[in-house]
Amino acid sequence: MSAHADTHAHDDHGHHHKETFITKYIFSQDHKMIAKQYLITGTIMGVIGVMMSLLFRIQIAWPEEPNVLFEALLGKWAPDGVMDADIYLALVTIHGTIMVFFVLTAGLSGTFSNLLIPLQIGARDMASGFLNMVSYWLFFLSSVLMIFSLFLEAGPAAAGWTIYPPLSALPMAQGGSGAGMTMWLISMAIFIASSLLGSLNYIVTVLNLRTKGMSMTRLPLTIWTFFVTAIIGVVSFPVLLSAALLLIMDRSFGTSFFLSDIFIQGEVLHYQGGSPVLFEHLFWFLGHPEVYIVILPAMGIVSEILAVNSRKPIFGYRAMIASVLAIAFLSTIVWGHHMFVSGMNPFLGSVFTFTTLLIAIPSAVKAFNWITTLWKGNLQMNTGMLFSIGMVSTFITGGLTGIILGDSALDINVHDTYFVVAHFHLVMGISALYGMFAGIYHWFPKMFGRMMNKNLGYIHFWITAICAYGVFFPMHFIGMAGLPRRYYTNSNFPLFDDLANVNVVITIFALVGGAFQLVFIYNLVHSIFFGKKAEQNPWKANTLEWTTPVEHVHGNWPGEIPHVHRWAYDYSKPGQDTDFVPQTVPLKEGEEELQH
Amino acid sequence: MTALLTILIVFFVAVAIWQMVKIFDLANIGSDNGQIATDKDNKINGYLMMAFLVFIYAITIVSVCKWGDLPLLSNAASEHGSQIDTLMIISLVLIFIVQTITQFLLHYFAFKYKGEKGKKALFYADNNTLEAIWTIIPVITLAGLIIYGLFTWSSIMNVNEDEDPLIIELYAQQFNWKARYAGQDNVLGKANVRLIDIDKANILGVDESDPNAQDDIITTELHLPVGRPVLFKMRSQDVLHSAYMPHFRAQMNCVPGMITQFGFTPSVTTAEMRQNPDIIDKVANINKIRVENKDEIEAKGQDLRYEFDYLLICNKICGTSHYNMQMKIIVETQEEYDAWIKEQKTFKNSLIN
Numbered sequence: 050m051s052a053h054a055d056t057h058a059h060d061d062h063g064h065h066h067k068e069t070f071i072t073k074y075i076f077s078q079d080h081k082m083i084a085k086q087y088l089i090t091g092t093i094m095g096v097i098g099v100m101m102s103l104l105f106r107i108q109i110a111w112p113e114e115p116n117v118l119f120e121a122l123l124g125k126w127a128p129d130g131v132m133d134a135d136i137y138l139a140l141v142t143i144h145g146t147i148m149v150f151f152v153l154t155a156g157l158s159g160t161f162s163n164l165l166i167p168l169q170i171g172a173r174d175m176a177s178g179f180l181n182m183v184s185y186w187l188f189f190l191s192s193v194l195m196i197f198s199l200f201l202e203a204g205p206a207a208a209g210w211t212i213y214p215p216l217s218a219l220p221m222a223q224g225g226s227g228a229g230m231t232m233w234l235i236s237m238a239i240f241i242a243s244s245l246l247g248s249l250n251y252i253v254t255v256l257n258l259r260t261k262g263m264s265m266t267r268l269p270l271t272i273w274t275f276f277v278t279a280i281i282g283v284v285s286f287p288v289l290l291s292a293a294l295l296l297i298m299d300r301s302f303g304t305s306f307f308l309s310d311i312f313i314q315g316e317v318l319h320y321q322g323g324s325p326v327l328f329e330h331l332f333w334f335l336g337h338p339e340v341y342i343v344i345l346p347a348m349g350i351v352s353e354i355l356a357v358n359s360r361k362p363i364f365g366y367r368a369m370i371a372s373v374l375a376i377a378f379l380s381t382i383v384w385g386h387h388m389f390v391s392g393m394n395p396f397l398g399s400v401f402t403f404t405t406l407l408i409a410i411p412s413a414v415k416a417f418n419w420i421t422t423l424w425k426g427n428l429q430m431n432t433g434m435l436f437s438i439g440m441v442s443t444f445i446t447g448g449l450t451g452i453i454l455g456d457s458a459l460d461i462n463v464h465d466t467y468f469v470v471a472h473f474h475l476v477m478g479i480s481a482l483y484g485m486f487a488g489i490y491h492w493f494p495k496m497f498g499r500m501m502n503k504n505l506g507y508i509h510f511w512i513t514a515i516c517a518y519g520v521f522f523p524m525h526f527i528g529m530a531g532l533p534r535r536y537y538t539n540s541n542f543p544l545f546d547d548l549a550n551v552n553v554v555i556t557i558f559a560l561v562g563g564a565f566q567l568v569f570i571y572n573l574v575h576s577i578f579f580g581k582k583a584e585q586n587p588w589k590a591n592t593l594e595w596t597t598p599v600e601h602v603h604g605n606w607p608g609e610i611p612h613v614h615r616w617a618y619d620y621s622k623p624g625q626d627t628d629f630v631p632q633t634v635p636l637k638e639g640e641e642e643l644q645h
Numbered sequence: 646m647t648a649l650l651t652i653l654i655v656f657f658v659a660v661a662i663w664q665m666v667k668i669f670d671l672a673n674i675g676s677d678n679g680q681i682a683t684d685k686d687n688k689i690n691g692y693l694m695m696a697f698l699v700f701i702y703a704i705t706i707v708s709v710c711k712w713g714d715l716p717l718l719s720n721a722a723s724e725h726g727s728q729i730d731t732l733m734i735i736s737l738v739l740i741f742i743v744q745t746i747t748q749f750l751l752h753y754f755a756f757k758y759k760g761e762k763g764k765k766a767l768f769y770a771d772n773n774t775l776e777a778i779w780t781i782i783p784v785i786t787l788a789g790l791i792i793y794g795l796f797t798w799s800s801i802m803n804v805n806e807d808e809d810p811l812i813i814e815l816y817a818q819q820f821n822w823k824a825r826y827a828g829q830d831n832v833l834g835k836a837n838v839r840l841i842d843i844d845k846a847n848i849l850g851v852d853e854s855d856p857n858a859q860d861d862i863i864t865t866e867l868h869l870p871v872g873r874p875v876l877f878k879m880r881s882q883d884v885l886h887s888a889y890m891p892h893f894r895a896q897m898n899c900v901p902g903m904i905t906q907f908g909f910t911p912s913v914t915t916a917e918m919r920q921n922p923d924i925i926d927k928v929a930n931i932n933k934i935r936v937e938n939k940d941e942i943e944a945k946g947q948d949l950r951y952e953f954d955y956l957l958i959c960n961k962i963c964g965t966s967h968y969n970m971q972m973k974i975i976v977e978t979q980e981e982y983d984a985w986i987k988e989q990k991t992f993k994n995s996l997i998n
Contacts, residue, residue: 107652116652138962208962213884216885222883222884224965309901310838310839311883312841312850312882313882313883313884317838317839317841323902324902324903326903359766360766361766361769362768362770365772365776367771392879395803398802402791403795406787406794409787410787413780413783414779416747417779420747421769427758427760428691428758428760429760430682431682441751442751445748445751446744452736453733453736456798457794457798458794458798458801459732459794461801461894462733462895462896464887500679503681505666515700519704522705523704523712525708526713527712529718530712533958533959535962535967536967536968539968540947541968541971542958543931544951546934546935546951547934549934561655561658564655564659564662567659567666568666571667580680587681588681621767628765643770
């Protein structure tokens with residue numbers, strides 16, 4: 050589609066090409082369609098990932114009790130309805146992988162970067178529609194492979210989503226480390242290729258295709274976060290790819306990058322001189338930035354939605370950009386805080402404690418700025434707004450315990466306990482998920498031309514909010530009591546018997562919260578077909594996407610691309626007739642543009 | 646059975662939700678519901694925000710009261726443990742204060758400034774002083790925490806060899822632990838998994854020709870004399886494991902191909918700890934729970950009565966039986982320790998020739 054650059058060729062685009070079903074809905078190169086494809090694939094993966102978590106939560110609450118659900122869903126992995134210990138670890142592993150990569154990276158970033166980057170910067174499409182299409186289909190392929198690995202004879206990968214060797218490298222160490230791990234590695238390699246193609250496209254598009262007047266300092270914060278996220282992805286994902294390739298070589302070609310001196314099942318293996326710690330470094334060089342790849346887009350979405358629905362400018366626009374950049378930079382030099390007790394030099398631990406606690410500063414600035422954005426606003430409690438407020442709440446609750454985990458001395462005792470599980474689920478899992486929900490409710494009218502039902506949205510938010518805290522707040526306490534994560538059952542430790550009732554409470558909250566996601570699924574699916582028709586600018590927002598027609602057109606704007614005259618946050622500006630001034634409205638005579 | 650019932654209930658709840666949602670949704674058709682928040686929605690949700698704030702505070706209070714008897718925040722059984730506990734309590738108090746204030750502001754603003762038609766928001770885009778304040782306050786607080794944390798960390802991790810620590814090897818394999826004491830000379834014999842000889846019962850791969858190895862002692866229980874520094878040298882023969890000793894605030898991974906280390910000084914004997922009022926309460930509570938679940942516990946062949954013991958547990962996913970990889974730790978007086986170690990076989994005598 051070289052025609053994108055040439056607006057005149059585009060105006061009568063429709064007369065030249067007839068789109069077939071396949072080019073429009075399947076192998077589409079239109080960013081809006083690709084965004085929907087990401088959303089739907091991500092949602093399906095999300096449903097699978099959440100269901101897995103419910104299964105293993107049932108096992109934790111009622112360990113080794115027979116259950117018809119297990120018998121029906123797990124088949125041979127649940128003899129007589131009792132969940133097998135290996136499949137427990139597999140469920141934990143695949144749940145983590147799916148949620149982190151397939152839902153919160155591809156589902157979140159893929160959906161909203163694709164939808165919003167061209168629409169909000171005023172471009173006809175991505176820089177390369179073709180690469181964008183390839184990126185989606187690689188993601189689809191990797192999703193299919195990951196799901197397919199569930200049906201392998203020896204079971205899917207089960208070494209935890211961090212796949213530390215030697216456990217992940219040796220089929221004799223664990224059933225899942227055979228074909229299951231091979232499949233996991235291939236799936237992830239394809240996923241990384243998809244992510245890199247997407248990221249490069251986002252970066253190039255933001256840098257080159259902004260419409261006239263759209264300077265970097267007029268970009269909405271959504272675009273800033275998508276842009277910075279893409280840069281982090283390009284910097285760190287290749288390192289995971291190289292780690293995966295080296296692991297494949299150790300597994301299949303007998304090299305010793307990560308393995309040394311191993312005696313297993315009665316025999317000495319030939320590996321000599323490698324180090325599992327090296328793998329941990331390589332993994333977390335991606336793994337830590339990855340949590341920012343997950344959370345930054347959610348932060349951008351929340352910033353935008355809070356401003357629109359507070360009818361106020363986002364507070365401290367420049368500080369918000371500065372903090373995103375600071376977080377991005379720091380995110381690449383904190384990975385060692387996952388490895389305080391890995392056996393690396395304790396001096397390194399000191400350095401990583403220092404950098405890790407530094408990252409709390411820009412995060413704190415963001416939280417304070419969000420709260421101040423609400424102050425003296427005129428808050429419109431749309432569902433997107435509720436999820437945005439909820440995201441700020443969970444981000445604070447989850448983020449604060451990072452002060453403990455980032456402190457090497459304290460990490461000694463809570464490392465790999467449920468305290469960690471509670472921390473990261475709140476600060477990146479739930480927060481990013483809320484960002485994704487907020488984005489879906491807010492931009493649904495733009496994606497599908499219809500509105501989602503607000504009352505169902507309210508039910509969805511409030512039940513989810515209560516259940517999220519109900520699940521993860523008590524979890525901190527069983528962690529502080531020393532309960533390790535990834536235990537199939539705690540019944541071999543009478544020491545932890547008094548925590549069993551907490552686990553039951555957590556599981557009940559999880560089951561209720563999980564069940565109420567059906568409200569969302571229903572709302573989503575039903576609204577796509579039967580929702581009320583949307584107006585062009587339902588939330589009265591300033592950004593460019595709301596100047597496009599409700600019915601999607603290829604190239605986004607039927608006529609010329611609008612020019613931009615102001616930043617995105619002129620809400621309730623004194624001296625204006627309405628409480629919003631779209632970016633396309635020229636400055637009045639004597640009006641000063643606020644450049645903050 | 647409870648599990649099955651719960652799942653059935655959840656299933657029917659889910660069906661009920663779906664049906665209710667459908668009715669709810671159908672009922673809305675025809676009304677001029679714009680799906681955009683009205684003043685009424687703003688008001689209801691504003692009040693719900695305050696209710697939610699109360700919920701957050703309530704769940705905090707309930708968690709602290711019900712499960713906050715934190716065995717990891719008091720009764721440390723090692724000398725450095727109380728340092729960690731103090732730092733942990735300071736961090737928790739700080740977190741608690743910040744959490745209480747920020748959650749209040751967030752939810753209170755959401756309630757206070759709920760939208761009304763005709764109202765206009767304040768155009769307030771920036772304030773350098775404010776932003777400077779909330780950059781500098783975290784900087785100062787975190788600087789304090791970092792400095793305190795780093796001092797604690799380096800005092801824990803720096804092993805002082807002059808104190809003549811007792812050298813013990815912790816040896817991990819799927820799915821059990823062994824301990825190797827250095828014996829009279831307090832020097833561990835060389836070892837490598839390539840020297841493992843199952844037929845001769847050389848299960849840790851200790852070098853049989855190394856003179857330092859002859860008096861080494863391999864055990865399946867970890868006995869430590871109270872008050873004497875211990876330096877653990879850790880090895881693993883197959884995959885990553887993590888030696889986690891929560892009562893001693895100690896943890897270090899065991900990595901195949903390298904030797905990792907962690908040192909501490911046990912300060913409370915097992916017998917003393919069993920007399921600690923907190924531990925007595927905890928044990929009584931656990932035993933009450935165990936009596937309630939008598940049948941299940943006996944079906945598993947476990948002892949019904951629980952008696953307090955220190956434990957070494959595996960805290961790095963290591964395979965199928967990761968959830969049951971533990972070793973008992975007994976801290977005792979020097980005399981008791983000496984008597985116990987005398988009874989153990991030395992490496993030389995444990996080999997089958």
